[in-house]
Each structure stands twice: as structure tokens, then as C-alpha cells.
Amino acid sequence: xxxxxxxxxxxxxxxxxxxxxxxxxxxxxxxxxxxxxxxxxxxxxxxxxxxxxxxxxxxxxxxxxxxxxxxxxxxxxxxxxxxxxxxxxxxxxxxxxxxxxxxxxxxxxxxxxxxxxxxxxxxxxxxxxxxxxxxxxxxxxxxxxxxxxxxxxxxxxxxxxxxxxxxxxxxxxxxxxxxxxxxxxxxxxxxxxxxxxxxxxxxxxxxxxxxxxxxxxxxxxxxxxxxxxxxxxxxxxxxxxxxxxxxxxxxxxxxxxxxxxxxxxxxxxxxxxxxxxxxxxxxxxxxxxxxxxxxxxxxxxxxxxxxxxxxxxxxxxxxxxxxxxxxxxxxxxxxxxxxxxxxxxxxxxxxxxxxxxxxxxxxxxxxxxxxxxxxxxxxxxxxxxxxxxxxxxxxxxxxxxxxxxxxxxxxxxxxxxxxxxxxxxxxxxxxxxxxxxxxxxxxxxxxxxxxxxxxxxxxxxxxxxxxxxxx
Amino acid sequence: xxxxxxxxxxxxxxxxxxxxxxxxxxxxxxxxxxxxxxxxxxxxxxxxxxxxxxxxxxxxxxxxxxxxxxxxxxxxxxxxxxxxxxxxxxxxxxxxxxxxxxxxxxxxxxxxxxxxxxxxxxxxxxxxxxxxxxxxxxxxxxxxxxxxxxxxxxxxxxxxxxxxxxxxxxxxxxxxxxxxxxxxxxxxxxxxxxxxxxxxxxxxxxxxxxxxxxxxxxxxxxxxxxxxxxxxxxxxxxxxx
Numbered sequence: 018x019x020x021x022x023x024x025x026x027x028x029x030x031x032x033x034x035x036x037x038x039x040x041x042x043x044x045x046x047x048x049x050x051x052x053x054x055x056x057x058x059x060x061x062x063x064x065x066x067x068x069x070x071x072x073x074x075x076x077x078x079x080x081x082x083x084x085x086x087x088x089x090x091x092x093x094x095x096x097x098x099x100x101x102x103x104x105x106x107x108x109x110x111x112x113x114x115x116x117x118x119x120x121x122x123x124x125x126x127x128x129x130x131x132x133x134x135x136x137x138x139x140x141x142x143x144x145x146x147x148x149x150x151x152x153x154x155x156x157x158x159x160x161x162x163x164x165x166x167x168x169x170x171x172x173x174x175x176x177x178x179x180x181x182x183x184x185x186x187x188x189x190x191x192x193x194x195x196x197x198x199x200x201x202x203x204x205x206x207x208x209x210x211x212x213x214x215x216x217x218x219x220x221x222x223x224x225x226x227x228x229x230x231x232x233x234x235x236x237x238x239x240x241x242x243x244x245x246x247x248x249x250x251x252x253x254x255x256x257x258x259x260x261x262x263x264x265x266x267x268x269x270x271x272x273x274x275x276x277x278x279x280x281x282x283x284x285x286x287x288x289x290x291x292x293x294x295x296x297x298x299x300x301x302x303x304x305x306x307x308x309x310x311x312x313x314x315x316x317x318x319x320x321x322x323x324x325x326x327x328x329x330x331x332x333x334x335x336x337x338x339x340x341x342x343x344x345x346x347x348x349x350x351x352x353x354x355x356x357x358x359x360x361x362x363x364x365x366x367x368x369x370x371x372x373x374x375x376x377x378x379x380x381x382x383x384x385x386x387x388x389x390x391x392x393x394x395x396x397x398x399x400x401x402x403x404x405x406x407x408x409x410x411x412x413x414x415x416x417x418x419x420x421x422x423x424x425x426x427x428x429x430x431x432x433x434x435x436x437x438x439x440x441x442x443x444x445x446x447x448x449x450x451x452x453x454x455x456x457x458x459x460x461x462x463x464x465x466x467x468x469x470x471x472x473x474x475x476x477x478x479x480x481x482x483x484x485x486x487x488x
Numbered sequence: 489x490x491x492x493x494x495x496x497x498x499x500x501x502x503x504x505x506x507x508x509x510x511x512x513x514x515x516x517x518x519x520x521x522x523x524x525x526x527x528x529x530x531x532x533x534x535x536x537x538x539x540x541x542x543x544x545x546x547x548x549x550x551x552x553x554x555x556x557x558x559x560x561x562x563x564x565x566x567x568x569x570x571x572x573x574x575x576x577x578x579x580x581x582x583x584x585x586x587x588x589x590x591x592x593x594x595x596x597x598x599x600x601x602x603x604x605x606x607x608x609x610x611x612x613x614x615x616x617x618x619x620x621x622x623x624x625x626x627x628x629x630x631x632x633x634x635x636x637x638x639x640x641x642x643x644x645x646x647x648x649x650x651x652x653x654x655x656x657x658x659x660x661x662x663x664x665x666x667x668x669x670x671x672x673x674x675x676x677x678x679x680x681x682x683x684x685x686x687x688x689x690x691x692x693x694x695x696x697x698x699x700x701x702x703x704x705x706x707x708x709x710x711x712x713x714x715x716x717x718x719x720x721x722x723x724x725x726x727x728x729x
Contacts, residue, residue, distance in 0.1 A: 210544040
């Protein structure tokens with residue numbers, strides 16, 4: 018039985034230098050909750066780690082609002098589909114927080130096939146003074162009980178309890194790539210390569226199929242769903258993106274099965290840039306509504322684009338993430354990097370957009386000033402409290418001292434997952450197995466552009482539960 | 489005058505030749521690149537992770553790339569030029585065998601969700617299609633070509649291999665897999681065993697239910713065609729058309 022063990026894991030376990038990464042620790046998703054107080058990460062090993070922001074205290078001004086580990090739990094386990102003789106990976110593809118409705122926090126986490134609703138509660142009191150049990154819980158000798166007392170709640174060390182409340186299984190034939198909670202706080206959707214299902218949060222044995230692009234003949238399959246999201250304010254609207262670079266806005270009021278889109282957003286192809294890879298690099302890897310609900314942000318292999326919901330013909334803004342890779346597409350196709358799915362993010366005021374790239378670089382674009390910056394998430398370049406230095410990739414011509422040439426980029430160091438605090442200039446960057454949290458040096462409360470600089474907040478190793486406070 | 493003409497002609501001819509050569513080089517290097525891209529793409533489609541389902545998005549994108557190249561090559565007329573000569577027969581067989589391997593692995597995709605979940609797809613007739621496709625494979629190998637379609641075999645076979653890749657995403661063939669594994673101890677794939685099972689003439693076909701259709705001899709194309717007709721009939725019944 019052990020003969021055919023997963024070769025990926027075998028390869029990694031023989032490496033001994035400290036830079037080797039356990040496959041299970043690779044972070045696969047990052048998500049702030051609606052207030053930004055909590056930050057959840059999921060990894061390839063099926064674990065979820067939640068960080069909580071410490072309240073600012075006057076006693077320790079330097080540790081204003083740092084994120085500490087709040088809870089860790091195993092969300093998904095590897096499964097084996099005996100019918101198909103295939104493994105189902107436990108990797109957490111997406112985490113989405115539910116809006117908080119009481120003292121407890123809830124989130125949805127999903128792997129390729131199953132979505133789970135987790136409830137996170139705190140316990141900081143416990144009853145003491147039982148009549149029949151002693152402090153350790155052992156039954157008392159009744160003859161020693163001479164009087165009765167009323168048990169009282171006494172404070173205890175904070176305990177965070179996580180329990181699975183719902184398991185939404187068997188809804189998907191293909192691999193789930195997105196989940197999105199509706200603004201009605203009662204329903205959510207899950208999307209796989211060919212179908213999108215609508216669920217009620219309280220009902221696990223039934224889901225409604227709202228989009229189905231599976232062709233009658235699988236031979237005719239040329240397009241798949243790559244991402245989807247509910248509109249932040251209109252509970253009847255959602256968008257889904259495709260591998261051909263199109264976006265479809267659907268209205269659930271129009272029909273039960275939203276196969277006909279209300280709006281189709283598609284940019285006509287640039288004939289001068291046409292190549293065999295044109296379609297692949299146009300495939301949208303992520304789509305995000307702006308907080309205002311007026312715009313959509315999409316990421317394809319080389320660009321991020323801002324779309325206005327009122328204009329279907331083309332995006333209103335296009336930003337080049339790493340256009341220098343355009344001449345390397347064949348190599349990137351060969352090593353499969355061309356299929357990497359980068360995510361994108363808006364800041365709280367929708368004025369700055371962010372996305373990851375290779376070599377542990379991530380990019381930010383200010384929509385107002387049209388300035389952009391490339392930063393690096395790495396231990397070497399992140400000294401404590403130091404401002405991150407902008408990086409530059411040189412493509413020939415004049416080369417400055419700290420520039421990196423395209424050929425020296427490390428394509429194994431990719432930043433696929435990034436998240437932005439909903440209100441403040443705090444960002445979370447997942448670089449393989451490390452989580453970086455950066456904070457705007459100058460302002461924490463306002464929505465200024467980030468050119469004051471980002472400084473390293475702290476570096477977190479989720480899998481070893483070590484928070485390296487870089488002080 | 490003759491000399492002058494000749495010289496001019498020579499010069500012109502040389503230039504033309506050079507130009508033509510340069511042109512040829514550009515054309516041929518483009519064709520070479522395109523061909524290597526095609527080969528790379530086909531390899532990517534066929535290298536399937538045995539234990540985990542392959543990424544559908546990636547497969548679709550690669551398949552679309554392959555189709556694009558194929559279309560362009562067809563327009564160029566270079567597609568026909570890639571006719572399987574006797575020398576090149578081996579690579580095609582190799583293509584076939586690994587594609588079949590991939591098909592057997594991919595045949596596991598497409599299981600439907602639990603009933604009553606708002607997803608009204610039935611899988612009954614489709615699952616029965618699998619034995620048909622698997623049984624076809626050894627027969628193809630025996631006749632050592634996808635020559636059913638006659639002169640269009642290259643494009644047809646190529647098309648078929650792509651189509652079959654996607655067909656298998658639809659088929660669910662638990663019984664097939666059991667047959668395949670019946671002689672294998674380990675619960676997981678053993679590449680060599682499967683390959684041997686598919687290629688070797690000594691072993692019986694993977695699906696005993698279709699023994700009647702199993703290849704007996706490398707018969708003439710007519711017998712293959714009649715078998716194919718029979719298969720079509722079976723398929724028709726199964727899909728209730």
C-alpha cells in the first residue's frame with residue numbers, strides 16, 4: 018500500500034536545508050473578516066489558522082494591533098473517492114467569513130469538493146462550586162457534603178472553541194474554485210469548473226444549481242468557470258469569470274438557471290499581440306467586486322483590469338503586472354507557470370489595487386495617481402520596522418544597482434494569495450508557507466496612498482505556531 | 489550580353505535563393521517551434537496525475553492550444569504532411585498507448601453528485617459507454633493505426649484522441665476499473681501493468697462483457713468497420729437515440 022505514495026511528499030521530505038517547505042504548510046488562502054479583527058489562513062494540509070488583532074495598548078505602543086494566533090484547527094482531511102479511485106485533496110481552496118451576528122464568529126472553508134461552516138466561540142468563564150463534583154470533576158463522597166452551594170461562573174483563561182456546524186457535501190462533481198457569501202447573509206454560492214450552486218446556510222442536503230456551462234458533449238468543452246462572487250450589496254447579482262477571459266454578470270431574478278447572463282464583459286483581442294498563448298493568458302484567475310459595488314477587478318496572467326459594471330465593451334483601466342514575461346510565455350508554458358492563478362485585492366476605499374507576482378514580489382497600483390510599486394515579501398529584505406524598499410525588474414537598458422533581471426526571477430516563489438484589511442492599510446501576503454503582514458507606516462486609520470511606505474509588521478509561521486516578532 | 493544576363497541572373501538567382509533560404513528558415517523555424525509546442529502540449533495532456541484528478545481548467549486550456557495549432561497546420565496544409573510513414577508509426581503508437589493510459593485514468597472523472605441535489609444529470613447511459621471505448625483501444629492497437637476513417641485518419645485520429653480525452657471526463661467506469669485492477673495487488677495504479685495489459689496481445693481485453701468484440705486478428709479494415717458498426721448500434725441503444 019505504501020508503494021505508490023505521493024511522490025510530491027517524498028521529494029520534499031528528503032531536503033534538509035532550512036529553506037525546505039513541507040508541502041502541507043503551503044498557504045492556499047488568506048482572508049480578513051469584515052472588521053479586520055480576524056485573519057484566517059488555510060493551507061494545503063487542510064488546516065485553518067485564525068489570527069486576531071490585539072487591541073492597541075498605550076503600554077506597548079510598538080505592538081499596536083499586532084496579529085496573534087487565535088485558533089488553529091483541522092478543517093478538511095484527505096479523502097479517497099473509491100468510486101473514481103482518486104484522492105480528494107484536503108487543501109483549503111477558499112475561506113469566507115460570515116458577517117458576525119452574535120458573539121460567535123463563523124466562516125466557510127472549502128476544499129475541492131466539500132464546504133464546511135465553522136463556528137468559533139470563546140469561553141472565558143467556567144462554572145465552579147458544584148455540589149456533586151469536585152474541582153477535578155470527580156464525584157464527591159456524599160457523606161462529606163454538608164451544605165449546598167450555588168455554582169458560580171469564574172473567569173478562566175480564554176479558550177477558543179471551533180466546531181463544525183454544517184457540512185455541505187456532494188454538491189460538486191468538479192473542483193470548487195470559489196465560494197461567496199450573499200449580502201442577504203442567508204445564502205452563499207459555490208462554483209466549480211462547470212457549475213455554480215446556491216446554498217442556504219442552514220440546509221446541507223440540498224443546493225440549487227444556478228449556472229451550468231457543461232456542454233452536452235464533453236468533447237465540445239472549451240471554456241470553464243474560474244471564479245465567481247456575489248455583488249456586495251445586491252443580493253440578486255453575481256459575476257463569474259471564465260478561462261476565455263470573459264465576465265458574466267447574472268441576475269437571479271431573471272431565471273432559476275442563470276445560463277443567460279445579464280451582461281457579458283469581454284475585451285476584444287488585440288490582434289497585434291496574438292499568439293498561441295493568447296487565450297491562456299487571457300484566462301481570468303480572480304474576480305473581485307469593489308467595496309462600492311460599482312467596479313470589478315480581474316486578474317489574468319499578465320494584467321489586472323478594472324471594469325465598470327456599466328460598460329461591457331472593455332475594462333476602464335488596465336495595469337501591467339509583469340509584462341516582461343510576455344516574451345517568455347513559451348518557457349512559462351513548459352514549466353506550467355502560465356497556469357498559476359494569482360488573486361487580486363482592493364483596498365478599503367477602492368483606490369488602490371494589489372496583486373502578487375513571482376520572486377515573492379507583489380504589486381500595488383494607485384488608481385488615482387496612476388503610480389505603481391513593486392515590493393518584496395522576503396525575510397532577507399524585511400528588517401524589523403523597516404520600510405519596504407521598492408523593487409524593480411530590469412528588462413534591458415539601464416540597470417540600477419538593486420534591479421533584478423528577468424532571468425534571475427525565481428518562479429517557484431509566487432505570491433498567489435493576498436488580502437487587504439477592509440478598512441485600514443494593513444495587508445496580508447502569503448509567500449509559500451510564510452505569512453507576512455505589512456502595515457502602512459504613517460497612518461493606520463486613514464486611507465492614504467501607501468507611498469509613505471509599508472513596514473514589516475511581523476512574520477508568521479503558521480505551521481509551527483511561531484510568531485517571529487521582528488523587533 | 490549573354491554573360492551579362494547570366495551574371496545578373498546568377499546574382500538575382502543567388503539573391504533569390506538566399507531570400508528563399510532565409511524565408512524557408514523563418515518558415516521552418518516557425519514550423520519547428522509550432523511542432524514542438526504541439527508535442528509539448530500533447531505530452532502535458534497525457535501526463536496525468538494518477539492519484540489526484542487533473543486540473544480541468546489547465547487541461548481545457550492546453551487542449552484549446554492544441555486545437556489552435558491543429559487548425560493552423562490544417563490551413564497551412566502542413567497537417568497532411570505529417571502522415572505516418574512506416575518510420576513514424578512508432579511515435580503514433582506511443583501516442584496512442586499513453587493516451588489510452590491517460591484515458592483510463594481520466595475515465596474516473598464525471599461521477600455525478602448525490603441524487604436529489606437539484607442536479608438532474610443522469611449518468612447511466614454514459615457510464616455504459618466506457619466499456620465501448622476501452623475495448624476499442626486494443627483493437628486500434630492491433631490494427632496499428634486509427635485507420636477507420638480512411639484518408640482523413642491523421643486529422644481524424646488526432647481529433648479523436650482529443651475528443652476521447654474529454655469523453656472520458658464524462659464516463660464513469662467502476663466496473664472497468666475493477667477489471668483492470670483484478671490482477672493488480674496494490675490498490676493504486678501500476679503504470680507498467682496497465683500499459684502491458686493494454687498493449688500485450690496475451691492478456692484478454694479489460695472488459696469481459698465485450699469479449700465478443702475483442703480483437704482476434706489484425707483483420708482487414710472491413711471487419712473492423714463492421715465491428716465499429718456493431719458498436720455504434722450498441723451505443724445507440726445505450727443512449728436511446
